Amino acid sequence: MNSHLAFDFLLLLLLTSTLSLPFSCSVYDGISEGSSLSVENPDDILTSPNGIFSAGFYPVGDNAYSFAIWFNKPSCAAYCTLVWMANRDQPVNGKQSKLSLLKTGNLVLKDAGRFTVWSTNTDSISLVQLKLHDTGNLVLRNEQGVNLWESFDFPTDTLLPLQPITRNVQLISSRSQTNHSSGFYRVFFDDDNLVRLLYDGPEVSSVYWFDPWLISWEAGRSTYNNSRTAVLDALGNFSSSDDLTFMAADYGARIQRRLKVDVDGNFRLYSLEEVTGTWIVSWQAISAPCTVHGVCGPNSVCGYDPSIGRKCSCFPGFKMKNQTDWLYGCEPEFSVPNADDEIGFLHVTNVEFYGYDYGFFPDYTLEMCEKLCISISNYCKGFQYRNLNGHWNCYPKTLFLNGRRSPDFGGDIYLKLSKASLLSFNNSSNRELGFNCSQGGYIQLDRTYPRNEENGSVKFMLWFACALGGVEIIGIFLVWCFLFRNSKDSGAIARAYLPAPSGFKRFTYAALKKATRNFSEEIGRGAGGIVYKGILLDGRVAAIKRLDEANQGEAEFLAEVSIIGKVNHMNLIELWGYCAERRHRILVYEYMDHGSLAQNLLSSSLDWTKRFEIALGTAKGLAYLHEECLEWVLHCDVKPQNILLDYSFQPKVSDFGLSKILNRSDLKNTSFSRIRGTRGYMAPEWVFNQPVTSKVDVYSYGVVVLEMLTGKKSAIGIEAMDDETETDHTRLVTWVREKKKEATKEKWVDEIIDSSFGNEYDLGKMENLVELALQCVETNQDARPSMKQVVERLLRLETDR
Numbered sequence: 001m002n003s004h005l006a007f008d009f010l011l012l013l014l015l016t017s018t019l020s021l022p023f024s025c026s027v028y029d030g031i032s033e034g035s036s037l038s039v040e041n042p043d044d045i046l047t048s049p050n051g052i053f054s055a056g057f058y059p060v061g062d063n064a065y066s067f068a069i070w071f072n073k074p075s076c077a078a079y080c081t082l083v084w085m086a087n088r089d090q091p092v093n094g095k096q097s098k099l100s101l102l103k104t105g106n107l108v109l110k111d112a113g114r115f116t117v118w119s120t121n122t123d124s125i126s127l128v129q130l131k132l133h134d135t136g137n138l139v140l141r142n143e144q145g146v147n148l149w150e151s152f153d154f155p156t157d158t159l160l161p162l163q164p165i166t167r168n169v170q171l172i173s174s175r176s177q178t179n180h181s182s183g184f185y186r187v188f189f190d191d192d193n194l195v196r197l198l199y200d201g202p203e204v205s206s207v208y209w210f211d212p213w214l215i216s217w218e219a220g221r222s223t224y225n226n227s228r229t230a231v232l233d234a235l236g237n238f239s240s241s242d243d244l245t246f247m248a249a250d251y252g253a254r255i256q257r258r259l260k261v262d263v264d265g266n267f268r269l270y271s272l273e274e275v276t277g278t279w280i281v282s283w284q285a286i287s288a289p290c291t292v293h294g295v296c297g298p299n300s301v302c303g304y305d306p307s308i309g310r311k312c313s314c315f316p317g318f319k320m321k322n323q324t325d326w327l328y329g330c331e332p333e334f335s336v337p338n339a340d341d342e343i344g345f346l347h348v349t350n351v352e353f354y355g356y357d358y359g360f361f362p363d364y365t366l367e368m369c370e371k372l373c374i375s376i377s378n379y380c381k382g383f384q385y386r387n388l389n390g391h392w393n394c395y396p397k398t399l400f401l402n403g404r405r406s407p408d409f410g411g412d413i414y415l416k417l418s419k420a421s422l423l424s425f426n427n428s429s430n431r432e433l434g435f436n437c438s439q440g441g442y443i444q445l446d447r448t449y450p451r452n453e454e455n456g457s458v459k460f461m462l463w464f465a466c467a468l469g470g471v472e473i474i475g476i477f478l479v480w481c482f483l484f485r486n487s488k489d490s491g492a493i494a495r496a497y498l499p500a501p502s503g504f505k506r507f508t509y510a511a512l513k514k515a516t517r518n519f520s521e522e523i524g525r526g527a528g529g530i531v532y533k534g535i536l537l538d539g540r541v542a543a544i545k546r547l548d549e550a551n552q553g554e555a556e557f558l559a560e561v562s563i564i565g566k567v568n569h570m571n572l573i574e575l576w577g578y579c580a581e582r583r584h585r586i587l588v589y590e591y592m593d594h595g596s597l598a599q600n601l602l603s604s605s606l607d608w609t610k611r612f613e614i615a616l617g618t619a620k621g622l623a624y625l626h627e628e629c630l631e632w633v634l635h636c637d638v639k640p641q642n643i644l645l646d647y648s649f650q651p652k653v654s655d656f657g658l659s660k661i662l663n664r665s666d667l668k669n670t671s672f673s674r675i676r677g678t679r680g681y682m683a684p685e686w687v688f689n690q691p692v693t694s695k696v697d698v699y700s701y702g703v704v705v706l707e708m709l710t711g712k713k714s715a716i717g718i719e720a721m722d723d724e725t726e727t728d729h730t731r732l733v734t735w736v737r738e739k740k741k742e743a744t745k746e747k748w749v750d751e752i753i754d755s756s757f758g759n760e761y762d763l764g765k766m767e768n769l770v771e772l773a774l775q776c777v778e779t780n781q782d783a784r785p786s787m788k789q790v791v792e793r794l795l796r797l798e799t800d801r
């Protein structure tokens, strides 16, 4: 690295003292009539007076160039943050292509000196100038100061602050991360005056944001303002004529921002972190990535794993139609059934498909729905069967598109196929639809882009030498500083894109110190840190956790925190942000009014209904972590202290993912080597050094439920035992089991449950719940149900009346 730097340094001396002289040594911000920019001259670049934006020919493929505008900071050595393109769909040749401002006032882009591929179609009798402004707007202006044309009126996929999106303007995503031609996702004003996101694919198109089943006012939008204009102001406040408004998480002046419709179909606001040279997401339209349409194609299901992103999988018995492109979805491997009597249905759980319903048939039994599907024959490829508020509804499907895994949805899919093909499926094939969790473990976010250091430095120095002209000494010093800083950063965090949900934010230590009044109000202690109550600048009340062990590098900490920040479920506590400054590692969570379950267990404020809801909600939260292929976020420390209650006593599981942050080295291969968890709730696997799976959480969950029902905190009221290995919970478990065995059938539940319930509970449900909890605490982990099965059984209990 040092010799490399020294070399650069020498080269720079050479450049500044010799090479710089013959060059025309100035940085242009514009051109005037009769001049042009050539693809062959790397110096033919316009730079805005403030140095933030540049415009020039940008390589988009082999010998293919587009005229583009990009950000100069973070430096553009290998990969530019593009904001605009003139000819994204028709790149020009690397030889003799030119952008010329003709004497007629027309700005034209000619391919290989011959074909016009793009022009502004302007004309003027007075003198015209093309200038790149400080805002990033490329403007063609005549002598009278009238703008004949401006790039702000023709965005590609990005909006800059103060650049409006209007009636005639839409943003269109790129085709892919590397192919900048027009893709399939659009942001536009629809005919009802609403800003929407549209998937406009080769075969189908549909709107997916805001949620298409909502009426505009349900989504907080108004259809009445016909002016159709929306803009992000300089401080990070976006407002639209349809009443859509949002603010950047880092609201305030001075920050560089851009709004972009990304290739994954999300619409994001990015802010530049000056210190690290990193673009961070400061708002995004969609938090559940699989709700974007057009991701997977027909007959396939989209699943999301925060550590690897979205993934498509085929229905069982289907195969990918085009091995290279999910757009085409999947096709059946079996023959499509014809005669009625041969038809059967394959049950696929926890998936949701949007649209293409033959109709809506409320209060249908499964048999009625099957009959219906068979009777409408070719129109019905199967149906979605869903429980909504205790009613089972039938939605026959003419096409299975926009599918996603959705453990929360409360609905299943029944695929129509012949009985013969149905028999050939094993139940296990159902699992193929899930993720391939065996990849497991930890996958570093793909956040660094390859750099071509050599070229980058040389290119940069050329530019810099020119820019500074004669002031060489200062120039050398600055360049040297820049190179040094740059090469230091480039490995770990250069040009990182850390996606995060809206509101997810980096806090400064000073801000958190102020919010917590110098960490004065302690509200809890737990895994690896103390939690304080704090009030954020925007008035939100937060639970702020200071981690003790700060032995983790900032980039690693960031990578993991941002993944936890993306986990989004109503029964999981929401992470609002973090602080990583010097040795401080702090997490900022939403604050829960009613504290933890532990605090409430003893206060008898929880009646039977509330306790049942808490058992169900907690199970849903854990099931989400397990089901969504988040096994690496295994909770591993489920206990009443980690189950928080909101204002309506809905539970939210907290501290998930923390074991990972606190003890990285142990967890590299998801094979945990050190005992984790809290005495009293730990599964036997920990003690016996067996492989640890999500079933450890099931065990702890079972203990918590028993505790909630019996009102006995661990071993309270039960005689102590001498056996060293016999922990508190085994005593509780044994006690319940024995009561169950010895008492007569009706009475055993009465004997174990919390006396504070009185008679205010449903005996049948209670019995079921206790039995379920006992199953969860089976010593053999294979005998325990999965968290998902627990949820299903509780849901059934809930609707049985």
Ligand SMILES: *[C@@H]1O[C@H](CO)[C@@H](O)[C@H](O)[C@H]1NC(C)=O
Pocket (backbone or CB within 6 Å): 060, 061, 062, 175, 179, 180, 181
């Ligand atoms: C980009 O995608 C378009 C549309 O699929 C294709 O025609 C074009 O060749 C691609 N360009 C590159 C450079 O791959």
Ligand SMILES: *[C@@H]1O[C@H](CO)[C@@H](O)[C@H](O)[C@H]1NC(C)=O
Pocket (backbone or CB within 6 Å): 237, 238, 239, 245
């Ligand atoms: C953001 O803009 C909207 C509309 O112009 C305005 O009503 C709102 O007060 C602004 N918010 C802030 C914090 O400036």
Ligand SMILES: *[C@@H]1O[C@H](CO)[C@@H](O)[C@H](O)[C@H]1NC(C)=O
Pocket (backbone or CB within 6 Å): 225, 226, 227, 229, 239, 240, 241
């Ligand atoms: C329509 O929206 C524009 C831009 O947000 C605003 O200036 C105007 O006052 C709105 N008109 C009405 C009638 O609300």
Ligand SMILES: *[C@@H]1O[C@H](CO)[C@@H](O)[C@H](O)[C@H]1NC(C)=O
Pocket (backbone or CB within 6 Å): 321, 322, 323, 324, 325
């Ligand atoms: C799959 O899709 C690619 C890209 O769209 C296309 O070039 C190829 O021919 C397709 N293959 C098949 C087997 O359809």
Ligand SMILES: *[C@@H]1O[C@H](CO)[C@@H](O)[C@H](O)[C@H]1NC(C)=O
Pocket (backbone or CB within 6 Å): 424, 425, 426, 429
């Ligand atoms: C189903 O399982 C059996 C044995 O478990 C196996 O022999 C058979 O090949 C499987 N069938 C399919 C279609 O996977």
Ligand SMILES: *[C@@H]1O[C@H](CO)[C@@H](O)[C@H](O)[C@H]1NC(C)=O
Pocket (backbone or CB within 6 Å): 427
């Ligand atoms: C498949 O699963 C269903 C319930 O999900 C069960 O009733 C059936 O017996 C299972 N079949 C086999 C062969 O395991």
Ligand SMILES: *[C@@H]1O[C@H](CO)[C@@H](O)[C@H](O)[C@H]1NC(C)=O
Pocket (backbone or CB within 6 Å): 436, 437, 438, 439
């Ligand atoms: C799952 O991933 C593992 C490891 O990457 C691989 O060996 C295995 O073939 C994959 N299985 C499926 C069904 O994709």
